[in-house]
Amino acid sequence: MADIVIDHLVKTYPGATTRATDDVSLTVADGEFLVLVGPSGCGKTTLLRMVAGLEAPDGGTIAIAGRDVTDLPARERRLSMVFQSYAIFPHLRVRQNIGFGLTMRKVPKDEVDRRVREAAAVLELTDYLDRYPAQLSGGQRQRVAVARAIVVDAGVLLMDEPLSNLDALLRLQFRAELKRIVRRVGATTLYVTHDQAEAMSLGDRVAVMRSGRIAQLGPPIEVYDHPSERFVGGFLGAPPMNFVPATVRVNGAGPSLHIGEQVLPAPEHLDPYRDRAVLLGVRAENLEVATVQQPGWLTARVEVVEPTGASVLLTVRLGEHEVKVQAPPTFRVEPDSAVWLRPPVQSLRFYDAETGLVLAGAA
């Protein structure tokens, strides 16, 4: 068992006025892959560094495998880490780099050798063991950093944006490989990234952070489909979720949504919000789109058409609001023409117009 229990962790950097992590509590189950994701400065790296023991919290505790490690130095926490810059040692050969953690822990020499060769085989580094890091490509250095982290068999694996220095193609390849390797190692993993696609694809659970707090925590699809606040919907997904202000009106037939001049039927549970302004959230791929008028659909004007191969991304103007629509790849439309949109009721999300939080009973 190597679960991580973070309890009410507070950290303010000297000279800063706001907290880097603001009373964060989080439990990572044994063997779980948890991704911390958020914009830069949201406190995700600080949180990771406190778990690593590289940064001391002002308050709160961290326990790993049931042992309170809050006051233990990093080397006694029995964890390993992959750094954003890789941090592999330029004056040591690949073999010594990978074996560093084992050598430090006084593992017998032939066992170090055996385990280094195993890890190198997993990461396809066998032919490079006697090279220096300067003789490797960026992708290979990254592999060395991962090999060095998994060879120690630490139970807890921390990763700080490990893919951010790779070019786009390599990043996509290595992302899948990383997922396979971590699954094979079975370590409890805390992974920091600012890339929402990475977070979605890697995590068993995703914690979206903002201003030192966890805005939402859950399985990637749940966080993606049911953002708990406007910020989460706007951060996860490419394109981000559309948000359109609307007003709830109730007449004889039940509640309806007024977007500018246009009207859309609303679900029953919006009844308590009658005559109030709400924020309507809908994902680009959930909007149905047509080039001919359909009764009850919303009309909008096409501004930009971007074919991406797998789909066609439309930027349309709905009243005065910009909305992204993901249409099927066969969809053909010219800029400046009119289209009709239908957001299916089950994929509509509603947020408070002022706080941006999801409306109670409307999630």
Added chain:
Amino acid sequence: MSARRRRRAVLLQAACVAVTLFMGVPLYLVTLAALSSRESLNRFPLPLLPTDVSTETLRTFLSSTGIVGSFLNSLTVGLSTVVLALLVGVPAGYALSRYTFRGRGPYQLFLLLTRALPIVVLSVPLAQVFLSAGLYDTTYAVTLLHTALALPTTVLITAAIFLSVPRDHEEAAVIFGATPLQAFLRIVLPQALPGIAAAAMFAFVMSWNEVLGAAVLTLNQRTLPAQVLSTLGDSPLAFRFAGGFALVLPALLFIAVMRKYLLNMWGTTLR
């Protein structure tokens, strides 16, 4: 290449040649004179090519009183200065590069201020102190003075070089089970070697060339420059050239040896 760019390139080359000649010609002439016989030195015009190589002048110089002794003194003082300056300066440089502490800025300024004091001003009170401590006229006294003089550059050079070793590397070492001392010795120090070699070089050459302080602090245990200086007035021309040659040669050799550690240091980064 445009005419203007070509002209600039030519000027640049000319400037390089001029600077090289400015440094090189005196060295060449001193070497030439030191390796000539006494008679050929007086010949007119002076031959500019080594037509008449002889070790006679150098042999006379080396066999004159106190030269070998002072040569050994200089060597002792120089190497001891390097060791002491590194022992004190490397930890100080590391602290400057890694920690923000109260008074860090003033401390760095203060380091440079010690170089602002003329050596003579330092030497006289030091001579007084060393006299009462029984260190006067020993190589220890000169070593201590030279260490004090070399420390500012040692601290500042090593601080700069430690800054260029990423902190990540130390953090990684600690994560993977190293104590802070192990992380420093196994990870940081090897990467900082070029800078430390440069600091060592500065310290050695400074000590080798320093003459005023050494002359004030010693009578019999002279270092080579102090010895040469004290006998300069009443020695023949050939002796002076041989002395100059003997002073320049070890410093040049030291630089040549240390140069390979420096190759990556100037202008480029560590890697």
